[in-house]
Amino acid sequence: MLHSPRSVHLIAHVRRGAGLGLVAVGILWLAGCEGPLSTLEPAGRGAAQIAELFWWMTGGAALVWLSVVGLAVYAIRVSPEAHSVRKAKWLIIGGGAVFPTIVLSGYLVYGLALMPALLAPAGEGGLQIEVSGEQWWWRVRYITPEGETVELANEVRLPVGRRVDFLLSSPDVIHSFWIPSLGGKLDMIPGRVNRLTLEPTKVGTYRGACAEYCGTAHALMQFYAVVEEEDAFAAWLTRQAKPAAPPTSALAARGQRLFLSNGCGACHTVRGTEADGVVGPDLTHVGSRVSLGGGLLPTEPEDFLRWVAHTEAVKPGVHMPAFGMLPDEELRALAAYLSELE
Secondary structure: OOOOHHHHHHHHHHHHHHHHHHHHHHHHHHHHHOOOOOOOOOOEHHHHHHHHHHHHHHHHHHHHHHHHHHHHHHHHHOOOOOOHHHHHHHHHHHHHHHHHHHHHHHHHHHHHHHHHHHHOOOOOOOEEEEEEEEOOEEEEEEEOOOOOEEEEEOEEEEEOOOOEEEEEEOOOOOEEEEOOOOOOOEEEOOOOOEEEEEOEOOOEEEEEEEOOOOOOOHHHOEEEEEEEOHHHHHHHHHHHHOOOOOOOOHHHHHHHHHHHHOOHHHOOEOOOOOOEOOOOOOOOOHHHOOOEOOOOEOOOHHHHHHHHHOHHHHOOOOOOOOOOOOOHHHHHHHHHHHHOOO
8 A cells, every 4th residue: 555755754753752652661660660769669568559550550551552553553554535534533532532531440440449448547456656747857756555655766667567557747847758668658737647557568678758848858858667577676666665775985975975065955855864855856766776867877976977067068958056166076975975875
């Protein structure tokens, strides 16, 4: 069959566009499959359901795209002048309306069917954790079986196979709590408490982040979620409920005195000492955490030194003064003290 120059040009244009579309989809696919914030490596019940829905949606989108492109090629190749009206109906009614409507309706029904299980509270035997998103860190509170409150910051620890209710709030602006490997995200809105229920299914350490722009250091407002076996989690929570242990070295003892004399206790609490501030994170066991500064640094002495001396440089906009004006030996003493708070 002979084609007009115009139809040949259109066919080539459609084929080129189809090729570019496949390349773009392939790149996005490869980029999103792995990484610390990937939703496609599920380690929680909710994340697994979300990933499954994503793959079904990807398949449906591919079918819709292929049908529309196929109809476009068909309409161009089969007598363009004589069958323009019929081809337009095929494109509009078949590929552009009927088929996408059927596919999207199926996804709507499937997605709505997932919601009751995802939104159900943890119930009896579940765990409740209060998380407050603050500029630009996370205040975390556990309630022990004895009714005691255990507070830490920028880290959550969870027992594997157990449902957990996160009670989410914010005292300043809207934040969003998200651990991609474990489940969906939920906004933290000033003046209200939202509940997010997650159920981790794999032991490991996962990355969390604020998913709602909240100001200068939004991109640096991260945290870690550590999923452990039930016994390890219970032992960890017991240790977290205890006051800080006394310094074990002369350098750390000097650091404790400097911590109190420089006014650090006005903003931070270290249970078992005179420091009882509530403005900033609780530091009672800060040395045992995975990270410092909201997922930015490890918790080695040199990292504490860097954080204390150059706070603004490490995390621009943070509401904490830097203490770089202190002599180096005092900074090292402070770092030694903080790193020993395990």
